[in-house]
Amino acid sequence: MLTVEGISTYYGNIQALKEINLKVEEGEIVTLIGSNGAGKTTTLLTISGLLKPARGRVTFCSRDITGVPPHNIVKMGISHVPEGRRIFPQMTLMENLEMGAFSRTDKREIKNDLEKVFHIFPQLKGREKQLAGTLSGGEQQMLAMGRALMSRPRLLLLDEPSMGLAPMIVKEIFQIIEEINSQGTTILLVEQNAQMALKTAQKGYVLETGRIVMQDNASSLLENDDVRKSYLGE
Amino acid sequence: MFVQQLVNGIILGSIYSLIALGYTMVYGIIMLINFAHGEIYMFGAFAGMILVVFYDVPFFLAFLLAMAFAGLVGLTLEYLAYRPLRRSTRLAALISAIGASIFLQNLALLIMGARPYTFPSPFTPRVYQSTLLTISKLEIIILAISFLLMIGLTFFIQKTKIGKAMRAAAQDIDTASLMGVNVNQIISITFLIGSALGAAAGVMVGIYFRTVTPTMGLMPGLKGFVAAVLGGIGRIPGAMLGGLLLGIAEVMAAAYISSQYRDAAAFAILILVLLFKPAGLVGSAIQEKV
Ligand SMILES: Nc1ncnc2c1ncn2[C@@H]1O[C@H](COP(=O)(O)OP(=O)(O)OP(=O)(O)O)[C@@H](O)[C@H]1O
Ligand SMILES: [Mg+2]
Numbered sequence: 001m002l003t004v005e006g007i008s009t010y011y012g013n014i015q016a017l018k019e020i021n022l023k024v025e026e027g028e029i030v031t032l033i034g035s036n037g038a039g040k041t042t043t044l045l046t047i048s049g050l051l052k053p054a055r056g057r058v059t060f061c062s063r064d065i066t067g068v069p070p071h072n073i074v075k076m077g078i079s080h081v082p083e084g085r086r087i088f089p090q091m092t093l094m095e096n097l098e099m100g101a102f103s104r105t106d107k108r109e110i111k112n113d114l115e116k117v118f119h120i121f122p123q124l125k126g127r128e129k130q131l132a133g134t135l136s137g138g139e140q141q142m143l144a145m146g147r148a149l150m151s152r153p154r155l156l157l158l159d160e161p162s163m164g165l166a167p168m169i170v171k172e173i174f175q176i177i178e179e180i181n182s183q184g185t186t187i188l189l190v191e192q193n194a195q196m197a198l199k200t201a202q203k204g205y206v207l208e209t210g211r212i213v214m215q216d217n218a219s220s221l222l223e224n225d226d227v228r229k230s231y232l233g234e
Numbered sequence: 235m236f237v238q239q240l241v242n243g244i245i246l247g248s249i250y251s252l253i254a255l256g257y258t259m260v261y262g263i264i265m266l267i268n269f270a271h272g273e274i275y276m277f278g279a280f281a282g283m284i285l286v287v288f289y290d291v292p293f294f295l296a297f298l299l300a301m302a303f304a305g306l307v308g309l310t311l312e313y314l315a316y317r318p319l320r321r322s323t324r325l326a327a328l329i330s331a332i333g334a335s336i337f338l339q340n341l342a343l344l345i346m347g348a349r350p351y352t353f354p355s356p357f358t359p360r361v362y363q364s365t366l367l368t369i370s371k372l373e374i375i376i377l378a379i380s381f382l383l384m385i386g387l388t389f390f391i392q393k394t395k396i397g398k399a400m401r402a403a404a405q406d407i408d409t410a411s412l413m414g415v416n417v418n419q420i421i422s423i424t425f426l427i428g429s430a431l432g433a434a435a436g437v438m439v440g441i442y443f444r445t446v447t448p449t450m451g452l453m454p455g456l457k458g459f460v461a462a463v464l465g466g467i468g469r470i471p472g473a474m475l476g477g478l479l480l481g482i483a484e485v486m487a488a489a490y491i492s493s494q495y496r497d498a499a500a501f502a503i504l505i506l507v508l509l510f511k512p513a514g515l516v517g518s519a520i521q522e523k524v
Contacts, residue, residue, distance in 0.1 A: 069411070082409060089405065095398055147413075151413070
């Protein structure tokens with residue numbers, strides 16, 4: 001479904017990604033793990049079009065989407081929940097969800113999807129008029145994910161959904177990720193919480209200073225000694 | 235006396251509000267002080283005057299056409315002078331804005347010459363009087379138009395899809411684009427609307443003082459900027475409030491201190507706001523939680 005071939009992305013003169021290759025098949029949860037500054041966020045930003053790679057190619061559903069502006073990539077079916085949630089703090093919860101559906105015009109279907117989002121995230125219900133900036137961290141993460149679902153993505157990019165959340169909430173978020181996936185949305189999950197990510201995903205990639213250094217089934221990576229030492233704190 | 239001054243202040247202030255909106259909307263989305271905004275206001279006034287005086291276009295039609303024309307000038311300005319610098323430093327864009335301001339002013343001088351043009355008021359000079367207050371028909375119309383435009387803008391920003399996209403882009407431009415918002419389009423629309431509002435102010439000031447000149451945008455441009463800062467630059471309700479307060483303060487200073495302090499009052503306010511409440515009166519109450 002998604003193929004990333006040899007992308008190199010720069011910030012000015014600094015090369016953040018060095019010929020990254022990765023593949024996500026329809027229906028999968030794939031995780032990309034790595035320590036701070038490895039280039040995980042940069043990879044997602046390059047896929048969703050906010051950054052343009054200097055070299056390489058991104059293909060989605062057999063279409064070359066390299067260099068396509070982000071607002072058109074959403075329309076093709078990729079939705080990105082950015083690092084740090086990035087909800088619109090001065091808009092209401094409902095307006096945030098409406099923004100998620102910005103690229104759509106099918107009013108009735110949008111309404112159905114709103115119901116679905118409230119079903120997945122019951123915590124958000126009844127707070128439609130609350131300013132999003134006043135929600136708790138966990139609620140903001142849920143809102144950011146709900147907002148992304150409002151575009152009806154075929155592929156969901158999640159950048160550190162567990163960041164800064166209490167263990168209870170992290171567990172809940174991962175359960176929801178599985179639920180979203182079981183309803184047919186493919187997921188590329190970036191995480192520092194490698195333990196949880198590898199338990200949830202089928203496939204994993206390990207990124208180190210801009211390079212993919214390992215790729216395997218998630219269960220094998222969980223058993224791998226190097227991974228255990230470097231990313232699972234053992 | 236006081237009520238009279240208050241009403242005079244609100245009339246003047248509503249003009250400042252309209253100008254301030256252009257600064258604040260643009261700043262809200264691309265963090266740029268569009269120093270050419272006063273010239274857009276002047277272009278609007280000239281367009282209205284030319285249509286009415288030289289082409290006998292009915293006033294309200296000329297008013298709308300002047301807004302549309304200035305909107306297009308603003309949109310072109312953004313495209314030519316600011317868009318290429320979007321990824322450069324803010325200083326570069328600011329210098330470009332100052333350059334654009336000088337260019338537009340000289341363009342007007344070149345085309346129209348330095349002499350002032352008369353812009354006759356289209357309304358019969360009627361005056362309504364009571365013990366507390368004297369107000370002319372023209373002043374009532376200026377108030378009505380200004381407030382209608384501000385109410386219309388508020389509705390547009392709050393309720394329409396494009397308006398919501400503008401607010402989203404002002405809060406987080408990259409994330410807005412991840413939602414499917416074409417941010418270049420939103421920036422163009424922002425310049426279009428802000429410039430059209432500036433032109434509305436320009437035309438109304440033109441008929442109020444019955445004159446338009448190529449340098450007429452200078453002072454009101456600065457005042458509009460002060461009003462935007464006063465209200466908290468980037469905040470639309472702030473610009474409306476800031477304009478009204480500035481107008482009232484100016485008229486009061488002129489009435490109760492000395493008419494020579496009129497302009498000084500505006501800039502004294504700017505300095506005080508920057509010293510004591512740099513975020514403006516309608517400062518950001520809600521911070522993003524991380
Ligand atoms: N805007 C930027 N300008 C310059 N360098 C940047 C910028 N953003 C990221 N980088 C650099 O690019 C590299 C990759 O950063 P990236 O944000 O992709 O890492 P990450 O894996 O997401 O890290 P984290 O887990 O901390 O979020 C880092 O060395 C970082 O310093
Ligand atoms: Mg990151």
